[in-house]
Structure formats: C-alpha cells, structure tokens
Amino acid sequence: MGVKVLNSGLSTTIQDLGRPGYFHLGIPMSGAMDQKAMRIANLLVGNPENAAGLEIVFTGPTLRFDEACLIAITGAEMPFKLDGVSQSSWQSIQVEKGQTLEFDYLRAGARCYLSISGGINVPLVLGSRSTYLVGSFGGMHGRPIAAGDILPLGRCDFMASQVGKNLPTKMLPNIGVREIRVLLGLYSYRLTEGSISKFFSEKWVVASEADRMGYRFKGGQALEFVERKAPFGAGSDPSNIVDSSYAYGSIQVPSGTEPIILHRDAVSAGGYFTLGAVISADMDLIAQLQPNTSIQFVSIDMHQALLARAERVAEMKEIRGYISNS
Amino acid sequence: MGSRFTFGGDEHLLVECADEMSMRSFFKSLSAAQLIKKSPLVGLDEINAGNASYLIKFNPDFIKPAELLSEIKKIDRIAENSVPVIETRVVEIPVFYKDPWTHETGMRFRERHQDPTVTDLEYAASLNGYATVEEFINAHHSSPWFVSMVGFVAGCPWLYQMVERQYQIEVPKYLRPRTDTPRHTIGHGGCFACIYAVQGAGGYQMFGVTPVPIFDPLATHSHIDESMVFFRPGDIVKFRAISSHEYDAISADVRDGIFSLKTIPVEFDLREFEENSPNYNRALLDKLDGS
Structure with missing residues (x-):
C-alpha cells in the first residue's frame, strides 16, 4: 500500500499548508512555498486544502503507486508521464495500482506540487505534516523523501466525479511574474x-x-x-x-x-x-x-x-x- | 525614548522599544507581548518578543492595519509603566570550554575570522582586556545571564550578561558566517551569548559546548516539554565550567535518559537588580547552590 519512492528527486519534501504558532520559539511555519499551487492540487483530487502532498524542486522524483488513487500536479512546468504516457498538469488524473510516475526536466518555474487523494498520512508534528529540514522533524522523519521510502496515504475512496477535474487556462496562476x-x-x-x-x-x-x-x-x-x-x-x-x-x-x-x-x-x-x-x-x-x-x-x-x-x-x-x- | 512602530508587509507590525539593548527595553517588550496576548484583539496570529523589540503577525482580513496600530500604541504605553517583576527560573548549564569540536571548526573557518592567528577564545579574551583565556572563561561563567530572546533556529537562546555595561563581554561576529557550527556550541556575537540548538551555519565566536540538549524534536528528554524547545525569554542561566571527563559523564546520562537539569524557581525584580546587581546576583546563585 502507499506510494513507493523509486528515486527521490533533488529535495522533495512532504508539505501541507504549514505549522503556524511556534515562530516565537524559532520554529518556522514551513508548509508549501507556493500555497496557491498546493491548495489547487488538493482541491483537484478532492482533498481538504491543507492535506499533505509533495513539494518538488528543480528535479522530480520517480514514484510507484501501490494503490489506486487520484493525483494532481500543479505549480512549475515540469512534464511528467504515467507508465510512459504524457499527462497534463493542473488536472486530476486517475492512477491504477502499480503505475509509475516520472518527471522530465524543468521547463518553467521552480516548484511542483503533487497531491494524492487521501493525502500523505505521516504523523502530525506540532499540528502539521510539513517537513522542517533544519529542525529535522515533520514529513518523512524530518528529511527529504529518499529512494525506498513508502509514503503512507490517508483513506483514498475518491469520487468518480472527481476524475479529470481541471482549471481553465485563465484561472491558472502566472508563474512568470518578474x-x-x-x-x-x-x-x-x-x-x-x-x-x-x-x-x-x-x-x-x-x-x-x-x-x-x-x-x-x-x-x-x-x-x-x-x-x-x-x-x-x-x-x-x-x-x-x-x-x-x-x-x-x-x-x-x-x-x-x-x-x-x-x-x-x-x-x-x-x-x-x-x-x-x-x-x-x-x-x-x-x-x-x-x-x-x-x-x-x-x-x-x-x-x-x-x-x-x-x-x-x-x-x-x-x-x-x-x-x-x- | 518612545517606541518606534513600523509595518513589515501587510501581515506584520514591528515595535522597536529602543535601538540599543538594555534590561529595561527587554522588560518592556516582554510586558507588551504579555499584555497583547491577554488583550481581546482579534486577528493576531503570533507575537515574537525579544531583546529590545516585539513583532506581531496579524491577519489583515480580521483587523485593519491602522486599527491594530492604534491599539498596539495604547498597549505599548501601558507596558512602559508595567512593574518589572517576573516569575522565572534559574537554570545551571554545564559548559566544556576549550573543547576539541569548536576548536576544530574554528580552525576550519579561520580565513573568515578577524584574526586567523589566534583562537576565538584567545581573540575574545584579549579584546575584552583579559590577560589569559582562563580569566576570560572565569568571567564568562561567574555571573548569570538573562535569556532575552529565543529563536533563530529551533529554540536558540540569546543571553544577556547580568553585569554592568562596562563589564559585559563584547565581540564582533565572524567577518563572514561559517557554514558549520557544532550542535550545542556556546557562542558570542555583539553583547549576546547564544547556544546553538542544532548543528548549522553561524557567525558567533565559539567558546565551548554544553552536553545538555535544548531542542527535542523526538520528545526523548524529560526537561523539555511538548513545544520541543527548552528556553523561554526571562530564564536566567548560570554556566558552570566542566572537564572533558564530566562532559562525557553528562552525555552518557543524557543518552540513558537519567539526566536532570539543576533548576530553581525565582522571582526576578529588575528594580532591585538595578540597585545592586552584584549582591542581587549573589543571592540568586546562592539559592541555586543551596538547592
């Protein structure tokens, strides 16, 4: 069950919307750096906006899904394939048990967000699943995901009506603002x-x-x-x-x-x-x-x-x- | 001098009580933070108080910046006149001065230091008018320190020496920050000491290490609560010099989960402290020794 990490990517971390409330102790809020992209990825697969997903920076991971689920990838432009077949970002995609997700190189932007129906179900730390690398906690034992990890998923009974949900181009965030x-x-x-x-x-x-x-x-x-x-x-x-x-x-x-x-x-x-x-x-x-x-x-x-x-x-x-x- | 109020983007309000560090400014920032926490104001996410300022993170969807500013100005005036008395604790932190790990790190980054020909301790001792490193170390641990801010990374305390200004240890930070500092390093920059909670980058001069964990993400140490962070602003710290042998012994106790920290509750009155700080400190430390 869950999602098996075959290749980690450069520094792929588990993030939700963050961990506010502890900055006065030197523990920052963490969470997805592009909050809007994370929220949209979650909405597309029918998750609460605060569900934990992956923040992918510069190079993507290779993942094998050991259970059926819905995924959505938002944020930076980084083409990806499911079992060798190209797919589109900013929409929900049905994934069968055993399928493998791979990323091509980055075309525009810097960070992609991958949301999986049910969310990644690592333990909450101070109210959040976000990874805080410097403090070595949250996410996957406080570190980026690594080859061999199994990412546990929350309950994954998605609605058939959720498959193929997408956003019209005019609603997509403009990642080219300078x-x-x-x-x-x-x-x-x-x-x-x-x-x-x-x-x-x-x-x-x-x-x-x-x-x-x-x-x-x-x-x-x-x-x-x-x-x-x-x-x-x-x-x-x-x-x-x-x-x-x-x-x-x-x-x-x-x-x-x-x-x-x-x-x-x-x-x-x-x-x-x-x-x-x-x-x-x-x-x-x-x-x-x-x-x-x-x-x-x-x-x-x-x-x-x-x-x-x-x-x-x-x-x-x-x-x-x-x-x-x- | 009155406080200075300034916004940091649309979600933060910074209040600088004074541009220089003093116990008075620290107490004002602490009082203001406590008053704000108790106030019925809505839309406040977090208050970070420390040294001579405090920062409020707010949500402008719930409180207009102009309204927040006028409310905080009122509270700041009340804080100005608060009685500077707090219930706090004195904590003894053992320090292995002149340890091999900070020495090795210091040598590795020597080209980033003001004086590459001497160690951090030798540099700080001579800059502060001490004839020997031993005399400097003695001055470092003989008077108590006040935790005037907590933060940076994972609960690092800033410590302000509780002696008159002319006796306070002052050193510049490294010319360029190091990319590495051993975990639990006792550092010093400007007039502040610090304890690095985790290994990582840093620019403070390095004097020693403590075997005592101050950040506990895995909840394995009984002296640290569920916030993961040991120190709080207002804590009083007494450093105690230990040998390498005692460092190893305490480290083993920490590892075995049988270490306990020497801590006593005290009431701290800034007015009495200011009247005669040497006597006041002696009374505090006598209580710690008698515990």
Whole structure:
C-alpha cells in the first residue's frame, strides 16, 4: 500500500499548508512555498486544502503507486508521464495500482506540487505534516523523501466525479511574474534615500542560495547606510541591529550587498537590518523563481498591498467555486 | 525614548522599544507581548518578543492595519509603566570550554575570522582586556545571564550578561558566517551569548559546548516539554565550567535518559537588580547552590 519512492528527486519534501504558532520559539511555519499551487492540487483530487502532498524542486522524483488513487500536479512546468504516457498538469488524473510516475526536466518555474487523494498520512508534528529540514522533524522523519521510502496515504475512496477535474487556462496562476511588490519599512531608515530608490530601480538576479529558508539576490549595487554611532549591542557593521524578530517576507541585506527574502523555513530572528517586506500576495511568486532569473522590486503602499491581497482571495474563491461545480 | 512602530508587509507590525539593548527595553517588550496576548484583539496570529523589540503577525482580513496600530500604541504605553517583576527560573548549564569540536571548526573557518592567528577564545579574551583565556572563561561563567530572546533556529537562546555595561563581554561576529557550527556550541556575537540548538551555519565566536540538549524534536528528554524547545525569554542561566571527563559523564546520562537539569524557581525584580546587581546576583546563585 502507499506510494513507493523509486528515486527521490533533488529535495522533495512532504508539505501541507504549514505549522503556524511556534515562530516565537524559532520554529518556522514551513508548509508549501507556493500555497496557491498546493491548495489547487488538493482541491483537484478532492482533498481538504491543507492535506499533505509533495513539494518538488528543480528535479522530480520517480514514484510507484501501490494503490489506486487520484493525483494532481500543479505549480512549475515540469512534464511528467504515467507508465510512459504524457499527462497534463493542473488536472486530476486517475492512477491504477502499480503505475509509475516520472518527471522530465524543468521547463518553467521552480516548484511542483503533487497531491494524492487521501493525502500523505505521516504523523502530525506540532499540528502539521510539513517537513522542517533544519529542525529535522515533520514529513518523512524530518528529511527529504529518499529512494525506498513508502509514503503512507490517508483513506483514498475518491469520487468518480472527481476524475479529470481541471482549471481553465485563465484561472491558472502566472508563474512568470518578474515584479515583486514590497512595502518599505522595518529598518529602512538605516538607508539613504538615494540608495532606496536605486534598490527599486535595479535588476536583481536570483543567486544559487535560494531555498525554503530564504532567497538571495545579487547584481545590484551595494546599499548606502546613514551614518550612526552603533547602538549598544548592535555590532559595528552598519547593517547590524540589536538582534530582533524577523518577519516572513522581510528583506535583509547583510553588509548591504546581497538582499535575502526570508521564506517559510526562515530563521526567526537575527542581527541584520531589514528594509521592508514582500507583500503576502507575492510570496507564492518567489517559490517559482529559478536561480539566475532577473527580477525587479516594486515599492507599493499598504492600501495597494491590501488590494492585492483581496484580489488573491477572490481568485482563490473563484477557483474553489469552479472546481466544486465542474 | 518612545517606541518606534513600523509595518513589515501587510501581515506584520514591528515595535522597536529602543535601538540599543538594555534590561529595561527587554522588560518592556516582554510586558507588551504579555499584555497583547491577554488583550481581546482579534486577528493576531503570533507575537515574537525579544531583546529590545516585539513583532506581531496579524491577519489583515480580521483587523485593519491602522486599527491594530492604534491599539498596539495604547498597549505599548501601558507596558512602559508595567512593574518589572517576573516569575522565572534559574537554570545551571554545564559548559566544556576549550573543547576539541569548536576548536576544530574554528580552525576550519579561520580565513573568515578577524584574526586567523589566534583562537576565538584567545581573540575574545584579549579584546575584552583579559590577560589569559582562563580569566576570560572565569568571567564568562561567574555571573548569570538573562535569556532575552529565543529563536533563530529551533529554540536558540540569546543571553544577556547580568553585569554592568562596562563589564559585559563584547565581540564582533565572524567577518563572514561559517557554514558549520557544532550542535550545542556556546557562542558570542555583539553583547549576546547564544547556544546553538542544532548543528548549522553561524557567525558567533565559539567558546565551548554544553552536553545538555535544548531542542527535542523526538520528545526523548524529560526537561523539555511538548513545544520541543527548552528556553523561554526571562530564564536566567548560570554556566558552570566542566572537564572533558564530566562532559562525557553528562552525555552518557543524557543518552540513558537519567539526566536532570539543576533548576530553581525565582522571582526576578529588575528594580532591585538595578540597585545592586552584584549582591542581587549573589543571592540568586546562592539559592541555586543551596538547592
């Protein structure tokens, strides 16, 4: 029973929507980096949106299904075959017992989400099945899946009416967005005004250090700091502050050179200044950025951030309605 | 100085009580966090308090940012005048200073250090005016430390030395962070000590290791509850220097599940501490020794 892992892929982890509530102890919320793609994958196979599936990054696993089920694959564009036959993403697919799923190389985006009817039924840890790699818990014993693992499934009595559910193209998230919207704030007062406008006018390129903890960027000019006498406890570098709590999505720039956006496995606190935070509506977009992708940060205000958030809620509501009525 | 309020995207509000570290600022952030937790405000997901600031994660679908800001400003003013007294505990943490593992790691990353010709301990001792490493180590474990924040990765505590500012140990972080630090390393950066909960990247100077686990994902240690994390802001820590022999003995006890941590409950009054910190500390440590 369950799903046998024949090949693991680069770093395939079990994720649900996350584990909020323990960040004050240094345990981040984890969960799918592209929450919308994870939610849609689950809806397509008839799961609760919070069911655990696989987050697949850059290269895909090879899996053998030892029981019949429904699957859906969303997110990045990474072609896949079931027993050698090509299948489409963003739709639910019936899988017979014994069939094997294989992925081709990545074409666009960075992360795919695989949902299986019944969900992957590993134990809940602090209320979630998400893998937190640095803390070595959650998911499959706190590590990525590995060849030889058997992923246990929850009860899998799917409805025949669920087979072939899909989304019209116009409802698919656009993973090609290259503008990341930011609300300036937090410790931005450490920077000169000229440096702030330069930050928003330059192209920034995703560096190779881009993972679930944070996304690093390079290519822009070093930031300029307002002069100061270092406050007691902060440290002497102009980018140092008295260590404080970090916000998800906040952008820190150690020594003023390479911005890092903290994502869902973020460290909870530290001593580097942050210049603001990516708005909640754009956090999923970051999950789909490959290294070497060039992006621009766009400064917006709180009113615009809330409008973007409301748009995203409305889109998700429309998707739910479409899938349940189709 | 009044607090500074600033949003971090549409889901976070950061309140910086002061831009420099002090016990007063820490107590204000802790009081504010407690008041916010008790308040009837809706839409609050999490409050992270530590050092001289606190961060609120909120859901703007349930509370408008402007409304949250005005409510938090009111609470922050109340916190300013809270009585700085907490019920807490003193915990003894054994430390094997000058251990072989942090030494080896330090040597591996020597080119990232300010002074590659000396060890982290030698560097910190001389920078802080101690003639020998032994005197420095003695200063490190003879006064207690206050846990002023918990977090980073998996429950790492930040520790603030409970001595007057001119006696506090201060060192810069490594020039470039290491990609490796042994689990349970006692580190130091700026004015803060820390204990690395798990092996991993880090930039603090390394002075020793403790055999005591402080993060417990598998729920195997009786001194750590179901949150997996041992420390809480407000805990008071007394380091005790141990030999390699005692390190091995405690490690064996931890492995066999028979280790118990020396801990006593205390009431901490910041006003009395500020009046005469050496006497206040001595009384705290006498209680620990007498337990």
